[in-house]
């Protein structure tokens with residue numbers, strides 16, 4: 785838990801029992817999770833408590849919010865170390881098993897914006913079939929049949 789406390793303090797967040805629990809759940813996932821998945825893994829905090837904590841983490845740049853384009857928003861910890869978010873990576877959404885993966889080796893390509901436009905967040909989601917599903921011979925068409 786000490787490591788988790790340090791992460792909160794580094795982001796200017798006062799460590800509380802609930803915040804540490806939410807942080808621990810996110811840290812153990814290693815992939816972006818939905819609100820429903822977080823609720824499943826945290827029994828002792830209600831949905832609004834989890835949501836408030838996520839909002840706080842987001843305000844302190846400890847969280848990435850990722851829109852997977854079909855199931856809504858997913859959350860993951862931001863592993864950037866400095867003031868600049870250097871942990872913006874590409875995500876991959878499998879259209880067969882509906883899991884979203886972090887492709888940490890693939891940084892989000894920088895986009896040259898026209899004059900006057902300032903980027904706040906970037907969502908870079910690739911969709912297709914993950915290696916597990918491809919190995920089982922599944923295609924994106926199979927799940928439409930039933």
Ligand SMILES: [Zn+2]
Nearest residue numbers: 878881914917
């Ligand atoms: Zn898959």
Ligand SMILES: [Zn+2]
Nearest residue numbers: 816860886887
């Ligand atoms: Zn990620």
